[in-house]
Each structure stands twice: as structure tokens, then as C-alpha cells.
């Protein structure tokens with residue numbers, strides 16, 4: 596593809612503000628993009644590379660690709676079918692994937708045959724096709740039960756409800772134009788990925804810690820989540836979205852944590868759109884905001900008798916505008932000035948320290 600053609604498409608995607616994922620992904624971030632963008636901008640602006648460590652349906656990857664046409668992209672997922680999909684979409688083989696979709700038989704019998712396929716024994720194109728087929732024809736995109744059930748009794752909720760072939764192919768073609776020549780895809784466990792990309796900015800959207808076990812073909816144990824937190828707390832340039840659970844706040848003590856509203860659409864029939872919230876967690880530098888407050892919790896380290904040098908940052912929700920720091924001092928300097936004892940052995944206390952204007 597000529598660079599002129601791809602530049603033209605990028606402009607088109609930019610003007611509509613959308614590059615849509617062909618997947619229906621549980622926990623997908625398409626509905627959160629507006630909230631995520633300012634944080635992603637802090638992470639990506641001025642950088643040569645952007646890494647999406649748990650790419651899944653790729654809504655964040657596509658958004659960054661459209662808004663940062665000169666940034667090189669790296670996408671990773673431990674799910675082989677997902678990794679194959681993004682690899683094929685960014686390659687010259689994407690028409691083969693489109694042809695498989697055009698020839699697809701979409702009914703319950705075919706669904707059952709697709710479901711038992713061993714992706715590891717398939718070519719990358721076949722694996723990508725199988726993963727997408729199961730996603731578009733199953734209940735909630737989970738790949739387990741056919742949409743509409745085995746009997747297909749209600750034509751409103753049939754296996755074809757989310758199978759709009761023309762739209763799917765258009766989405767794949769748009770993704771190709773956006774990603775071709777600039778996307779590298781890996782199929783690694785996050786530990787290996789983070790080791791290989793030690794100094795590159797990473798966005799991370801791991802499976803949920805509470806509901807994650809039922810949602811993805813590959814999920815993460817609590818031990819893996821804790822390992823992820825330890826790896827991240829030891830590096831810079833990262834942004835993570837995750838469910839709000841007590842263990843998550845414990846694992847990420849020391850990082851900047853912010854609560855953000857979310858609307859889920861892939862849930863049971865009665866609660867089609869459910870409002871809730873998630874956490875956005877960042878390394879301290881990227882988590883710093885003008886209206887941040889310094890939150891000094893009773894620290895685990897202090898209770899274990901170990902000293903810590905700096906308190907944790909806790910971001911205020913955007914609706915509560917907090918005092919701003921007009922002096923230009925860093926949060927660390929402010930902490931030293933206003934809470935000189937913070938972090939010293941035995942001096943941790945529950946409380947908030949506002950930054951003066």
C-alpha cells in the first residue's frame with residue numbers, strides 16, 4: 596500500500612474519531628476512551644513507541660494508532676487467536692481473513708465445530724478467523740454458547756445477531772490501513788513482554804481480578820496480578836485500567852490511583868447498560884495532575900516497621916476539583932514541606948494533605 600493511501604485513511608479515521616474493533620470484547624475499553632485519552636496522551640505524546648500489553652479487542656490500540664500516526668505500535672496478548680488476528684490484520688494476508696469470513700457458515704452446528712478447534716494447530720489466518728468467528732457468534736462474545744442458544748428460538752437473539760459481514764470486513768480493512776507497516780505483535784506472557792520492553796511506555800488492561808475468571812479464555816491468578824503490580828511499581832511510563840477491589844488498592848500502594856466511571860454493555864439482558872467504576876493506575880510521574888491531593892494512608896511498610904520515603908498519591912475524581920499547586924513545586928517537594936515526617940518510621944497516619952494554591 597502506498598503511503599499516500601494510508602495517510603488518506605488515517606485522516607479519515609481522525610476526522611470521524613473512530614477506528615472500530617471487529618471484536619465484541621468483555622471489558623473492552625471503547626466506552627471509556629474519552630476518559631482514557633488525556634491519560635494516554637501523557638503516556639504517548641513525544642514517544643517513538645506505544646505498547647498495549649493486553650491488547651484483546653484492541654480499542655485502545657486503534658485509538659492511539661489513529662491519533663498518533665507516527666508512533667510505532669507494539670501489541671501483545673497471551674491468547675494465540677487474538678495475537679494472530681492483529682498480526683494478520685496488519686499484514687498483507689488480511690484479504691485471506693476477509694475471504695474466510697465471506698465463506699463462513701454461520702449456524703449452531705458450525706459454531707460447535709469451530710469451538711472445538713485447536714488453534715495451536717491452525718495457520719495464523721485460520722486461528723485469527725476462528726477467534727473472530729466465535730467472538731461474533733457467541734453470547735456476549737465469550738465464545739462459549741451460541742448467541743440465541745442451541746434452539747435459536749428467538750430470531751431477535753440469533754447466532755446472526757452480531758454477524759454483519761459487510762461491517763466486519765469494513766472494520767478489518769480500516770484496521771489494516773491504520774496498522775499496516777507500523778504494528779509489531781507478540782504472543783507472550785506479560786512478564787516476558789515487560790522484560791523485553793523495559794523502557795517503553797505501556798498501557799495495560801489485564802483481566803479483571805474479580806470477574807476476570809469467567810470472561811476470557813486466558814485469565815490471571817491473584818498471584819499473577821500481584822507480580823504484575825510489583826513489576827510495574829519498579830518501572831516508569833505505564834498506565835493500567837482495572838476493577839476496583841481492595842486487593843488491587845493494596846497491590847498498587849505507592850502508585851497514583853484514580854477512580855473513573857464506566858458503563859458496561861455486555862451484561863445480562865435485564866442490566867444491559869450498567870454504570871459502575873474502574874481504577875486508572877499510573878506510575879507517579881504520569882499520575883500527577885494539577886488537582887491531585889497527596890493521600891497518606893497507613894502504610895503496609897510502616898506497619899511492618901520499614902521506612903518509606905514518599906507517601907502515596909491519590910487522584911481526586913474529576914468532579915471534585917481540588918486545590919492546585921501554583922508554585923511549580925513537585926509533589927515530592929510539597930510532601931517534604933508540608934508533611935516532613937511522612938514516611939519516617941512510625942509516622943504514617945490516615946489523612947489527606949491538600950496542595951496549597
Ligand SMILES: C[S@@+](CC[C@H](N)C(=O)[O-])C[C@H]1O[C@@H](n2cnc3c(N)ncnc32)[C@H](O)[C@@H]1O
Pocket residue numbers: 620621622623624625648649650651652653654655671672673674677783784785786800801802803811812813814815819
Ligand atoms: C481486559 S482484556 C483486554 C481488553 C482490551 N483492552 C480491549 O479494549 O478490548 C484482557 C486480555 O488479557 C489477555 N491476557 C490474559 N492473561 C494474560 C497474560 N498472562 N499475559 C498477557 N495477556 C494476557 C487476555 O487474553 C485478554 O485478551
